[in-house]
Amino acid sequence: MANKTLSVVLLSGKGGVGKTNISLNLAYALFQMGFKNMLMDCDLGLANLDVLLGITPEGNLQNALLGEAQISDVLHHVEPEGFDVLPAASGVPELTELQPDMRDLLLARLEPALDKYDYIFMDVGAGISGTVQTFAAMAAMRIVVITPEPTSLTDSYALIKVLNARYGLRDFMVIVNQATSASEAKSAFEKLHGACRHFLHLEPVLLGHIRNDKKVPEAVCRQQPLMTYAPGSPAAQDIHTLASRLQRLRLGMADWLAPRKILQPTPDKQ
Numbered sequence: 222m223a224n225k226t227l228s229v230v231l232l233s234g235k236g237g238v239g240k241t242n243i244s245l246n247l248a249y250a251l252f253q254m255g256f257k258n259m260l261m262d263c264d265l266g267l268a269n270l271d272v273l274l275g276i277t278p279e280g281n282l283q284n285a286l287l288g289e290a291q292i293s294d295v296l297h298h299v300e301p302e303g304f305d306v307l308p309a310a311s312g313v314p315e316l317t318e319l320q321p322d323m324r325d326l327l328l329a330r331l332e333p334a335l336d337k338y339d340y341i342f343m344d345v346g347a348g349i350s351g352t353v354q355t356f357a358a359m360a361a362m363r364i365v366v367i368t369p370e371p372t373s374l375t376d377s378y379a380l381i382k383v384l385n386a387r388y389g390l391r392d393f394m395v396i397v398n399q400a401t402s403a404s405e406a407k408s409a410f411e412k413l414h415g416a417c418r419h420f421l422h423l424e425p426v427l428l429g430h431i432r433n434d435k436k437v438p439e440a441v442c443r444q445q446p447l448m449t450y451a452p453g454s455p456a457a458q459d460i461h462t463l464a465s466r467l468q469r470l471r472l473g474m475a476d477w478l479a480p481r482k483i484l485q486p487t488p489d490k491q
Contacts, residue, residue, distance in 0.1 A: 227471040228341040230263075230360035233367070234376025236347040239398045240366045242437065242447070243460070244344040245273055249448040250464035252303040256339040259296070262309035263356050264346040271308050274299055275444030278308040285330055286323060292334040302446060305338075324355050339471070348376075349383045354486070357384050361474065364394045364428060369401075369409040378416050381425065387486040391423045396463065397430040406430030428466060431459040 233240045241264075248258040262270035262282070271278055280295035297306045335341055343360055345353045357363055365381065367373045377395075384390045395413065400406035410427045418424050434456035440447040447457050 226335050226338050226341055227362060227467075227474065228335075228343065228360040229362045229364060229467070230343040230345060230356050232345060232353065232357060232363060232365050232380060233347045233373070234349075234365075234378070234380040235373055238347075238366050238368050238373055239431075239437070240347070241270055241273060241344050242441065243366060243396060243398065243431065244342045245270065246447050246457070246460045247464055247467065248304045248340070248342050249302050249446045250461050251340055251468070253448070254464060254468065256468070257337060258304040258340045258342065259307060259335070259338045260304060261307040261341060261343045263343045263352070264309055270306060270344060271297075273441060273444060274302075274306065274446075276306070276308075278306070281308040282327075283309070286327060292330050296334070302449065328359070340467075349380050353380075354384060354387060357390065358388045358486075362394060362470070363390065363392065364396055365425065366396050366398055367409060367413060368399045369397065369405050374409060374413050374416075377413055381417055381423075382421060385421050385423060389487070393417075393423070393425040394428040395425050396428050399433045400430045401433055403430060429459065429463045431456050431463070 231240045231244050248260045278297045280290050284290040285292050343356050345356045365377050367377045397406035397409050432455040436451035436454040440450040
């Protein structure tokens with residue numbers, strides 16, 4: 222069977238949990254394993270993936286949406302990291318809430334560009350905006366990034382609740398970031414899992430955790446992926462483990478990774 226693209230959206234209830242950094246470094250780890258990846262900056266109001274990479278793209282997603290360029294024209298190939306980045310525009314408020322017609326246009330323009338990739342990582346903004354929900358419904362896999370902080374757990378539960386209520390989504394993977402130990406990560410996940418099972422009757426799955434590591438902010442300041450800046454660091458080792466698990470999951474999902482029709486939200490109940 223030919224390779225099929227796995228689209229992965231990374232979500233978080235609150236900002237500052239390291240979601241963009243994880244997206245970037247997972248893409249790099251999978252490139253090291255021989256896979257072709259695209260990283261989409263889907264935070265359409267406050268783009269920051271280009272800042273993390275220290276690049277200045279000539280075009281972005283807004284140009285493609287407005288018909289000023291093709292998707293292929295605004296893709297930025299990152300060397301030596303070896304993957305493609307689709308940058309977003311920053312400070313464009315009309316893009317923070319994708320209307321249905323703009324969403325359909327985005328899908329139509331993206332579709333031809335996606336076939337050549339093994340993975341598409343969609344890095345969306347934090348919270349539960351309409352655009353976040355749209356990308357969450359588009360993707361084949363949803364990964365919720367949490368930290369052990371109570372506010373992160375509460376906001377992540379709210380995010381899962383909204384996506385379940387509006388789109389009927391029930392499958393969520395979880396990465397616990399900035400954990401001091403495996404036991405702290407397990408405890409944080411179990412709190413979220415317990416709330417989801419009790420109140421929503423769904424059970425998120427723990428993909429893994431990433432240890433708190435001083436090399437992570439250092440890499441951000443140097444505008445380098447952690448995987449190139451400190452490949453032997455604890456957090457980099459954890460990201461390699463997560464990348465291997467993702468690939469095993471992708472192989473298991475191969476039969477149904479064909480392009481999927483976007484789910485439509487259910488009307489809000491009055």
